Amino acid sequence: FFGDYESDACAAANEVVKQVLAKYPNEVKLNFRHFPLTNIHQRALKAGEAAIAAGQEGKFWEMHNLLFEHRHNLGTITLKSYARDAGVTSKVFLDDLMNSTFGWQVRGDISFGQQKGVKEVPTFFLNDVKYTDAITLAAFSKAIDTILAEHGSSAKTVKKVAKKRA
Numbered sequence: 519f520f521g522d523y524e525s526d527a528c529a530a531a532n533e534v535v536k537q538v539l540a541k542y543p544n545e546v547k548l549n550f551r552h553f554p555l556t557n558i559h560q561r562a563l564k565a566g567e568a569a570i571a572a573g574q575e576g577k578f579w580e581m582h583n584l585l586f587e588h589r590h591n592l593g594t595i596t597l598k599s600y601a602r603d604a605g606v607t608s609k610v611f612l613d614d615l616m617n618s619t620f621g622w623q624v625r626g627d628i629s630f631g632q633q634k635g636v637k638e639v640p641t642f643f644l645n646d647v648k649y650t651d652a653i654t655l656a657a658f659s660k661a662i663d664t665i666l667a668e669h670g671s672s673a674k675t676v677k678k679v680a681k682k683r684a
Contacts, residue, residue: 519531519532519535519548519549519550519551519552519640519641519642520551520552520627520631520636520639520640520641520642520652521551521552521588521616521639521640521641522552522553522555522559522562522639523553523554523559523561523562523565523566523569523585523586523592524554524555524559524561524562524565524589524590524592525555525559525562525589525639526589527639527640528586528639528640529586529587529589530647530653531640531642531653532582532583532586534653534654534658535548537655538655538658538659538662541659542662543617544682545662545666546662549572550569550582551623551627551630551631552566552569552570552601552623552627552628553631553636553641554566554624554628555638555639561592561593562592563621563624564592564594564597564615565585565587565592565597566620566623566624566627567614567615567619567620567621567623567624568581568585568600568601568611568615569581569619570620570623570624571601571606571608571611571614571615571619571620572601572604572606573653574608575605575606575607575608577601577604577605577606580604580605581600581601581604581606583683584600584603584604585597585600591673594612594615595612595682597615598611598612600614624663634648635648638664640653644661644662644665645665649661
């Protein structure tokens, strides 16, 4: 899942993804890749850094969901507040944001997305194949069930993109 924390479409897709993960808890692995559209979403890059910083304490997914929930209010100081709400206890969280400590990881995701042909968000890949159908539970379920039938449900899990951020 290539996404941007300021995108309404990505926030809506994230809600569908939660449903997919609930339906397929053992078959689907979600991997989020940061792809901030910085020409229209100036705060999305810093929000991505905040998610990665939270991930250093095992709080990536909590922060990820809070960022989408508050996508219209992603200033640096509010990011620190969201991190606290997510359970982050680091005393250097704000310093890490101000110094762009994790910016290289966000830029790496952008580069990887560009190599894979990502031009817009949200963009999904299922087992490294670009998913182009509707972003609904029914459409994802159909695609996932097809993959599971082709590969055997226990032989291989369905992956969304390449690696998890933590």
